Amino acid sequence: MNKFKVSLTVQILLGLLLGGLWGWYCHEYGAKEWATNLYFLRDIFMNLIKSIISPLVFSTIVVGIASSGGAKHVGRMGFRSIVYFEIVTTIALFLGLLVVNMVHPGDGIVLSGDVNTAISKIAENKPKDFYQTITHIFTSNIFKSLLEGDVLQIVAFSILFGFGVAAIGEKGKPILHVCESVANVMFRFTEYVMKFAPIGVGAAMAYALGHMGLGVLENLAKLILSLYAALIVFVVTVFGIIAYFIKLPIKQFIQAVREPFVLAFVTTSSESALPKAMENMERFGVPKRIVGFVMPTGYTFNLDGTTLYLAMASVFVMQAITSTTNGAFQFAFGQQIVLMLTLMITSKGVAAVPRASLVVLLATAGSFLPAEYVHYLPIAVSIIFGVDEFMDMARTSVNLLGNCLATVVIARWEGVFDYRKAQVFGTDKEILLEQLEGEPALAQAAMNK
DSSP states (O other): OGGGOOOHHHHHHHHHHHHHHHHHHHHHTTOHHHHHTTHHHHHHHHHHHHHHHHHHHHHHHHHHHHHHOOHHHHHHHHHHHHHHHHHHHHHHHHHHHHHHHHHOTTTTOOOOSOOOTHHHHHHTTOOOOHHHHHHHTSOSOHHHHHHHTOHHHHHHHHHHHHHHHHHTGGGGHHHHHHHHHHHHHHHHHHHHHHTTHHHHHHHHHHHHHHHHOSTHHHHTHHHHHHHHHHHHHHIIIIIHHHHHHTTOOHHHHHHHHHHHHHHHHHHOOHHHHHHHHHHHHHHTTOOHHHHHHHHHHHHHHOOHHHHHHHHHHHHHHHHHHHHHTTTSSOOOHHHHHHHHHHHHHHGGGOTTOTTHHHHHHHHHHHTTSOGGGTTHHHHHHHHHHTTHHHHHHHHHHHHHHHHHHHHHHHHHHHTOOOHHHHHHTTSHHHHHHHHHTTOHHHHHHHHTO
C-alpha cells in the first residue's frame, strides 16, 4: 500500500488546484461569498503554524548554543550571515533595476482618479524604520514576545539565554534536556499540522481567486510577468552560482525545500513555511544552531524576493508618472541608483507586516518626486495593490528559498555542513543515519514521508 501513498507535496498541489478552480468558479458566477466563507480554514492553518514558531525557535537556538556554541562561534556566525545577506540582497536590488529598465512595464499607463481606499488599509500596517527595527530586536518582556510570535525578539533572547545555560555548566543540563524535548515535540507537532496544509492552502487560493478573479491580472500583466521572470533569473543565476561554489546537492535540496516553498507561495506568508523549512534543513545536514539562528534572522535581513520586487515596483511607479505627465517628469538612472541604496535600508523593516512593502514604496519613492507630482504616487501604488497578492506569492516563496540556501552557505562557511545527511535526504538511508546518530524526531519525520 505504501507505494500508492500520495506525498504531502502532491496533496498541497491538489489543494492549490482545487481551491483555485473553486475560487475562479465562484468569481465568474457571482458567488464570491462561497469562496470567502472558506477563508476560516486558511486562518485555522495559519494559527496552528504560528503556535509552533515561538517554542520551536526558542528551544532550537538554546539547544544549539548550549550544546556546541559559545559567544565566539555565534558572533562569527552572525557576522558572516549579515555579510552574506547584504551581498545577495544587493544583487537582487540591482537585478530588479536592470529588468525594469529593460522591460519598461510602466510605459503607457495613465494615472487618474481618486486614491483607492486600499491606501488607507496599507497605511495601517506601517513597518518600522531601520533603527526602530534594531531597537525592537531586544525585548523587555520575553513572555509577550513568545505570545505574539515576534521571531527576532525570540532569537535575540534565546541566544543570550543559551549563553547563560552554557555558562553554568552542569547546573544548566536540566534546562538543556527540557529544550531538547520541546524541540522534538514541536517537530512532531509540525508533522500533525502539515496534514491540514492541503485544506488551508486550498482555502487561501479559493479566497484569492474568488475575491479578485483572473481579470485583475490583465491590466498589470507586464509588471507581473517581468517580476516572475526576474525572480526566475535570480534563482537560476545567483542561487545557481552559489549552489555550484558550495557543492550543493541540487536534487536533494529541491526535495527539501519543495513543501515549504509551495506553502510560502500559496499562503503568501513566510511564517507558514518556517517550521517545516527548519525541520527539513536540519534533516538536510545543517546544524541545529545554524538553522535556528540564520533562518529566523533572514526573514528580516535576507528578503531577496521582496527587495527585487521593491526595485521593480518603485521604478514602475516612476515610469507610470513619466507616462502620465507626457515626459515632463523624468527619473534619471543616477536617481534610480540612489533609490536602490535607500531601499537597502528601508526594506529591512518589512518583515512579518502585511503589505508593508507597499508602505516602504510609498515612503521611499515619495522623497524622490517633485511636489507637483507627489499626488500621483498613491494612485500608482493603489493600482499595484490590486495585484499585489499575486506578486506576493512569488516574492515570499523566493524569500523562503533564499533563507534555506543561506543556512547551507553559513554551515559550509563554518565547516560544519553534513554532506552525508544531504546526500541521503528523502531516502531510506536517511532514516537509518538519523537513528544511528540518535535523532529520533528527525528519523520519525523522514519515516513519515
